[in-house]
Amino acid sequence: MSSERFKTEILPLRQQLFRLSMKLLGDVQDAEDAVQESLLKLWHIRDTLESYENSAAFATTVTKNICLDKIKLKKQTKTIDEYFVLIDSDNPQLQLERQDTNKLVRFIIQGLPPLQQQIITMKDVDEYETEEIAEITGTTIEAIRTNLSRARKKVREEYLRIVRNYE
Amino acid sequence: MQEAEKLIERYYEGETSVAEENLLCEYLSGKNVPARFEAEKAILGYFASEKKKKSVWLIPNNLKWIASAAAVAAIFLAILFSNQPSATSYAYVDGKKITDKDKIFALAQTTVGNLMSGMNEVEIGLENIQSGQTIESQLDVFAGMEF
Structure with a gap:
């Protein structure tokens, strides 16, 4: 599916997907996040969307699954202890080498809320401009910028907290 | 800074x-x-x-079909060439493959030469057998004698 077709066929479903998310999550912000997440997910698989007979029904399924994941995720939180398992615990005077640093940053990013995770990856790895992400999710540049800023600040804060804990 | x-x-x-x-x-x-x-x-x-x-x-989206077409063409060519009988000369010497025509010819000649000298050995052997017969005929001298 071309990006133009995505914009004319999938983006107009936004309201419908938002209503579904509201029903499942009962919170405006959570529902908005779920819709943006769904649209980003659909964007990434837009090449295969044509193979679905009814792309609107498929979009609804994706959104529903994301909402259910959110409900599950709320029940569990990642802790710093999980990270200690990830890296070599036999070495108490561990220096954070490049590889370990990458592992740590990846771990922190995986702990971010899914929407923030998607936005930071699209901006910092896939090199999308904020305007493009806003267009894909049918939201404002400001909304994307705020989420991106939150995500980046959180990664920094967590990184420094874990590294200080090591020293 | x-x-x-x-x-x-x-x-x-x-x-x-x-x-x-x-x-x-x-x-x-x-x-x-x-x-x-x-x-x-x-x-x-x-x-x-x-x-x-x-x-x-990552292969850019617009290049994907070119990449897949190239892959299909490569497989097709591979099948085509693998089915054709090879018209090249080669020989194995001590487990080593040799494809140089002149070298193969020279090697073949030496092998035939070795065979010829092998035949000479056979002839000498035969001569020996004949000389064996001479001994036998000499022994015949003793035939009929009582010891």
Whole structure:
């Protein structure tokens, strides 16, 4: 599916997907996040969307699954202890080498809320401009910028907290 | 340095463009980066390594069909050539494959030469057998004698 077709066929479903998310999550912000997440997910698989007979029904399924994941995720939180398992615990005077640093940053990013995770990856790895992400999710540049800023600040804060804990 | 500081500040506000972020990344991966930029160095370093991984594997969308057509053509050609009988000369000497025509010819000649000398040996052997017969005929002299 071309990006133009995505914009004319999938983006107009936004309201419908938002209503579904509201029903499942009962919170405006959570529902908005779920819709943006769904649209980003659909964007990434837009090449295969044509193979679905009814792309609107498929979009609804994706959104529903994301909402259910959110409900599950709320029940569990990642802790710093999980990270200690990830890296070599036999070495108490561990220096954070490049590889370990990458592992740590990846771990922190995986702990971010899914929407923030998607936005930071699209901006910092896939090199999308904020305007493009806003267009894909049918939201404002400001909304994307705020989420991106939150995500980046959180990664920094967590990184420094874990590294200080090591020293 | 001040510029880097400003860029970092804007990076955390989500205000930098992709081009500015690449510039910042380049600065942070260099030498003499102040220790206070430790977190930024780690975070942007991680993103740079992720980008590198992607660039190795990713084929742009518009090139995908060309890539698949090329793959199909390659498989077709491979099948075509693997079915054709090979018209080249080769020989195995002590387990080593030799494809040079002149070398193969020279080797073949030596082998035939060896065979010829082998035949000579046979002839000598036969002569020996004949001389054996001479001994037998000499022994015949003793025939009929009583000891």
